[in-house]
Amino acid sequence: MKMSDVAKLANVSTATVSRVISKPNSVSIDKRQRVLDVIKELNYQPHIIARQFKTNKTKTILVVVPDVTSAFFAEVLRGIEHIAIKNDYLVILGNTENKIDTEKKFVNLLPQRQVDGMVMLTARLDKKTLEDLSKKYPLVLACEYIEGLTVPTVSIDNISCARKVTEHLIRLGHTKIAHITGPINVILSRDRLKGYQEAMINNGLDIVKLYIQEGNFCFESGYDQMSKLLALEDRPTAVFIFNDEMAMGAIRAIKDSELNVPEDIAVVSFDNVYMSSVCEPRITTVNQPKYEIGRIAMDLLLKLINGEEVQNSKIILKDELIIRDSCGSRSRQYRVRGEQT
Amino acid sequence: MKMSDVAKLANVSTATVSRVISKPNSVSIDKRQRVLDVIKELNYQPHIIARQFKTNKTKTILVVVPDVTSAFFAEVLRGIEHIAIKNDYLVILGNTENKIDTEKKFVNLLPQRQVDGMVMLTARLDKKTLEDLSKKYPLVLACEYIEGLTVPTVSIDNISCARKVTEHLIRLGHTKIAHITGPINVILSRDRLKGYQEAMINNGLDIVKLYIQEGNFCFESGYDQMSKLLALEDRPTAVFIFNDEMAMGAIRAIKDSELNVPEDIAVVSFDNVYMSSVCEPRITTVNQPKYEIGRIAMDLLLKLINGEEVQNSKIILKDELIIRDSCGSRSRQYRVRGEQT
DNA sequence: AAGATAGTTGAAAGCGATTACGCAATTTGG
DNA sequence: CCAAATTGCGTAATCGCTTTCAACTATCTT
Numbered sequence: 001m002k003m004s005d006v007a008k009l010a011n012v013s014t015a016t017v018s019r020v021i022s023k024p025n026s027v028s029i030d031k032r033q034r035v036l037d038v039i040k041e042l043n044y045q046p047h048i049i050a051r052q053f054k055t056n057k058t059k060t061i062l063v064v065v066p067d068v069t070s071a072f073f074a075e076v077l078r079g080i081e082h083i084a085i086k087n088d089y090l091v092i093l094g095n096t097e098n099k100i101d102t103e104k105k106f107v108n109l110l111p112q113r114q115v116d117g118m119v120m121l122t123a124r125l126d127k128k129t130l131e132d133l134s135k136k137y138p139l140v141l142a143c144e145y146i147e148g149l150t151v152p153t154v155s156i157d158n159i160s161c162a163r164k165v166t167e168h169l170i171r172l173g174h175t176k177i178a179h180i181t182g183p184i185n186v187i188l189s190r191d192r193l194k195g196y197q198e199a200m201i202n203n204g205l206d207i208v209k210l211y212i213q214e215g216n217f218c219f220e221s222g223y224d225q226m227s228k229l230l231a232l233e234d235r236p237t238a239v240f241i242f243n244d245e246m247a248m249g250a251i252r253a254i255k256d257s258e259l260n261v262p263e264d265i266a267v268v269s270f271d272n273v274y275m276s277s278v279c280e281p282r283i284t285t286v287n288q289p290k291y292e293i294g295r296i297a298m299d300l301l302l303k304l305i306n307g308e309e310v311q312n313s314k315i316i317l318k319d320e321l322i323i324r325d326s327c328g329s330r331s332r333q334y335r336v337r338g339e340q341t
Numbered sequence: 342m343k344m345s346d347v348a349k350l351a352n353v354s355t356a357t358v359s360r361v362i363s364k365p366n367s368v369s370i371d372k373r374q375r376v377l378d379v380i381k382e383l384n385y386q387p388h389i390i391a392r393q394f395k396t397n398k399t400k401t402i403l404v405v406v407p408d409v410t411s412a413f414f415a416e417v418l419r420g421i422e423h424i425a426i427k428n429d430y431l432v433i434l435g436n437t438e439n440k441i442d443t444e445k446k447f448v449n450l451l452p453q454r455q456v457d458g459m460v461m462l463t464a465r466l467d468k469k470t471l472e473d474l475s476k477k478y479p480l481v482l483a484c485e486y487i488e489g490l491t492v493p494t495v496s497i498d499n500i501s502c503a504r505k506v507t508e509h510l511i512r513l514g515h516t517k518i519a520h521i522t523g524p525i526n527v528i529l530s531r532d533r534l535k536g537y538q539e540a541m542i543n544n545g546l547d548i549v550k551l552y553i554q555e556g557n558f559c560f561e562s563g564y565d566q567m568s569k570l571l572a573l574e575d576r577p578t579a580v581f582i583f584n585d586e587m588a589m590g591a592i593r594a595i596k597d598s599e600l601n602v603p604e605d606i607a608v609v610s611f612d613n614v615y616m617s618s619v620c621e622p623r624i625t626t627v628n629q630p631k632y633e634i635g636r637i638a639m640d641l642l643l644k645l646i647n648g649e650e651v652q653n654s655k656i657i658l659k660d661e662l663i664i665r666d667s668c669g670s671r672s673r674q675y676r677v678r679g680e681q682t
Numbered sequence: 683a684a685g686a687t688a689g690t691t692g693a694a695a696g697c698g699a700t701t702a703c704g705c706a707a708t709t710t711g712g
Numbered sequence: 713c714c715a716a717a718t719t720g721c722g723t724a725a726t727c728g729c730t731t732t733c734a735a736c737t738a739t740c741t742t
Contacts, residue, residue: 002727002728002729003728003729004728004729012691012692013691013692013693014692014728014729014730015691015692015693015694015730015731016690016691016692018729018730018731019690019691019730019731022730026689026690027690027691028689028690028691031690031691045452045453046453046728046729047453047454047727047728047729048453048454048455049390049393049394049399049454049455049727049728049729050394050697050727050728050729050730051728051729051730052390052394052729053390053391053393053394053697053698053699053727053728053729054696054697054728054729054730054731055697055729055730055731056697058390068409068410068415068418068434069409069410069411069412069415070410071410074409074410074436077409077436078438092433092434092435093409093433093434093435093436094433094434095415095418095434097419111386112386112387112388112389113388113389113390114389114390219615219616219619249619252619274560275560275616278560278590278593280621343697343698343699344698344699345698345699353721353722354721354722354723355698355699355700355722356700356701356721356722356723356724357720357721357722358699359699359700359701360700360701360720360721363700367719367720367721368720368721369719369720369721372720372721387698387699388697388698388699389699390697390698390699391697391698391699391700391727392698392699392700393699394697394698394699394727394728394729395698395699395700395701395726395727396699396700396727397727
């Protein structure tokens with residue numbers, strides 16, 4: 001069942017059939033109708049791969065996600081899809097499970113031209129690879145990024161945001177503040193750590209090495225690292241934790257040692273995952289404009305695909321600290337908003 | 342940068358280059374090396390779409406997931422990918438967010454031959470569509486299914502498993518047992534409800550209409566439906582809940598009314614999501630062999646793609662009731678295993 | 683009425699790979 | 713040592729579309 005079959009039955013050329021499909025207005029109304037009738041009659045489906053081959057466009061973009069399970073990324077994805085669908089792009093998903101090799105595999109779809117562009121929600125590959133890729137193909141980074149790279153990027157300002165979060169704890173009177181980081185090879189972990197350190201120093205507080213523990217994003221890891229902190233002789237009275245999931249693990253560890261959050265230990269984290277608003281206690285956490293990040297990233301990508309010039313390709317969005325119950329704020333209504341850049 | 346460029350530089354025909362890539366052993370060793378050198382030198386990447394077009398094979402399969410966020414599906418996916426990668430297939434993901442229209446959109450990639458096959462972790466389309474699709478293209482259902490359909494399927498026996506779960510509550514002495522279902526248009530919801538009803542009837546217990554509430558999979562919905570049950574004049578002493586996520590919502594509702602789980606109300610559910618093993622109290626729940634389901638589904642799909650005959654295409658796997666703390670079992674070690682079919 | 687313009691249409695080229703086919707060179711075996 | 717079998721390789725057709733180009737018609741302009 002191919003286009004020439006349709007053409008024959010409708011008594012026109014394949015050119016006309018093709019035009020009926022892609023620019024119906026360029027075909028006279030009677031022929032158009034005849035062709036459409038035949039298409040319906042034969043239940044003809046164009047051979048998309050042939051089309052892609054001929055036009056050198058796939059109308060497909062790939063989103064590479066480090067962990068498809070995370071509610072955080074699901075929301076970013078929704079933003080991406082919203083824009084993609086409006087522009088007739090199909091979105092396919094690559095799940096790397098935080099593995100660099102898998103990331104490489106997906107990234108390869110670009111030089112193979114199986115997709116027209118890519119938005120990466122993870123950036124663990126080395127700088128040069130990414131830079132080269134971005135020079136040749138439409139690529140935008142979102143959430144994660146790489147320093148000193150010209151690749152278009154949309155994210156929040158993790159450093160200043162982490163600083164703000166830490167200062168929130170300081171303002172509440174804490175001085176012994178610990179930090180559970182993400183895997184330190186991930187830029188986000190390093191940036192949030194940096195923000196934490198800046199806040200400590202700016203406020204004349206010592207950075208205690210033992211107070212900094214490296215986690216790996218997941219619940220158990222939060223539990224384990226928190227347990228280490230609890231075992232310290234001089235244990236902290238507050239912890240800033242890389243993300244909500246580890247924060248939940250940490251809170252569990254605190255409860256298991258018969259201590260209370262926030263009375264004995266205050267907890268703040270990042271992500272504002274749904275569960276963080278619903279567990280006990282509700283977690284004070286940073287919200288990123290996830291949907292917005294996705295939308296803007298996809299907008300950027302479309303511009304790149306269409307060959308438009310993209311100036312100001314580093315977009316920093318507003319974050320928001322959502323004060324809930326896990327660090328005993330002075331006022332439940334108090335909110336610190338981030339700046340837009 | 343195309344194959345003919347490589348051919349020219351290596352002083353061979355494109356046929357030889359093509360053979361070097363796909364059947365290296367059919368080319369003499371010196372030419373092969375020459376070609377490989379040129380490929381490396383030019384950094385040549387074959388045009389995959391052109392290949393797909395010519396061979397009519399994409400070496401890609403699509404997995405359609407109702408909710409990419411769910412840890413449950415992530416594990417099934419891992420099983421699928423394991424087998425797919427071993428066989429040089431690329432797996433792409435379609436996220437329907439429980440929407441039938443989106444499901445339709447993805448399913449369409451099959452007739453358009455953008456993928457070689459599909460495993461669907463959701464089956465909300467009507468019977469005829471699915472049946473027709475399956476006649477023409479490689480398709481397997483996993484987890485969800487449709488009654489009286491010849492489409493290859495791998496899942497657990499939800500009816501008997503729900504019966505077993507309900508009987509577990511009955512054996513613990515409960516008679517006032519409620520059930521929070523999933524959306525009733527989803528087959529899994531109907532089957533688990535059926536199992537619940539069978540257990541009640543078999544044990545001479547009345548089915549109280551008010552004790553059956555329809556949820557929609559998510560935490561809030563569990564909270565809301567449980568609140569309704571709690572407001573009943575004669576409230577149940579046990580609830581069987583469609584999945585862990587709603588169970589967590591329900592438990593929250595119970596705690597919010599100053600009642601205790603399992604002392605005042607026992608809770609059982611399905612899925613054995615990680616959180617269910619870690620929340621308070623740890624939830625007694627049904628484990629499905631998720632990874633196994635994925636593996637077997639992909640094995641089946643490969644057979645279909647390769648045109649092998651598939652007999653016994655309805656595969657039912659073992660489930661397992663994991664007794665934890667949310668329904669106060671008599672023994673923590675007690676386990677009920679499902680039968681293999 | 684002649685030329686200009688706009689609107690429709692079909693013939694055919696071509697996208698970049700794979701592969702059937704045939705020829706030449708080499709190996710095998712009796 | 714020769715016929716047969718095998719191996720290695722190039723020529724050219726082909727996959728199913730899109731799109732350029734030229735032709736032809738109908739409508740305007742002057």
